[in-house]
Amino acid sequence: MGTGVVRPQPIRATRPQFFRQWRAYLLLLPAVGIIGLLFGGGLVLAFLQSIGAIGILGAGRISLDAYWAAFTNPEFLRSLGLSLYIAIVATGLSTILSVGLALLLRSAGRWASLACQITLPIPHLVGIVGILLLLSPSGLISRGFYNLGWIQSDQDFPLLVNDTANIGVLLHFLWKEIPFVTLILLAVLRSINPAYEMQARVLGASRWQCFWNVTLPMMKSGILSASLIVFGYIFASFEVPFLLGSTRPRTLPILVYRAFTDTDLTRRPEAIALGIILSLFSILVIAFYSWLISRDHKSIQGV
DSSP, rough: OOOOOOOOOOOOOOOOOOHHHHHHHHHHHHHHHHHHHHHHHHHHHHHHHTTTSSTTTTOOOOOSSSHHHHHHHEEEEEEHHHHHHHHHHHHHHHHHHHHHHHHHTTOOHHHHHHHHTSSSSOOOHHHHHHHHHHHSSSSHHHHHHHHHHHHGGGGGSSOSSOOOOOHHHHHHHHHHHHHHHHHHHHHHHHHOOOOOHHHHHHHTHHHHHHHHIIHHHHHHHHHHHHHHHHHHHHHOOOOOHHHHOOOSOOOOOHHHHHHHTOOGGGGGHHHHHHHHHHHHHHHHHHHHHHHHHHHHOOOOOOO
């Protein structure tokens, strides 16, 4: 009786390889599909209106004249620069201060996370009213300085609301966004294994070296995520710079609003073109963030 070699049978996967690789994306598909349908449909409709395919005055000649008018508008570059200035400064200061605050509150109890959530449910309009009551020339701080004899009238109080430097806008965003970013960074810090930092200290690293070379790189994904959310919101914010910001120049969302509500309906395609440009810029920021995250993952994996 001969003996044959028994070859092992290949183990078949219980789930399709495609499903395992794309499971997370498939689970997100219902929510992303609804958002994509609403946002994407509105974006397509707006684009058709901006090129003249459809509109209030009826379909006309399809062209890119609205985009040319938007880019050649002398206020466009000033508004874009102001929006970038507010978004970059507010996001940068919020991130830097939040990193320091999160490090201070890292060993605190649950009260620290609860304290960071106090400002989250407060609407921005309520914060705007608070800034006006405190920092306007006739506000509480100005009256207090007057009663103390530090100023002779409200005209001597520095202009902090509707000023060209947009200090009131920046202070409002700092008050609102620092607790939000700190809350995210606290969760990231508490998920980091302290053994890494202890090992660095044992090897002779100073506190600054330990933070710069160990803690900060492990916080990088959380910092990027939080700063992206904050930057995107501030850049597209309307009500805060509209009520607290400078009147000239105006931020890009206010410029879009002014053009859209203009009584001259022929400016409507230009206003829609400005809105699409604003949306595309936000999409580019998200794409840049995704590229940074993918690059970090590849560097970690040694690719």
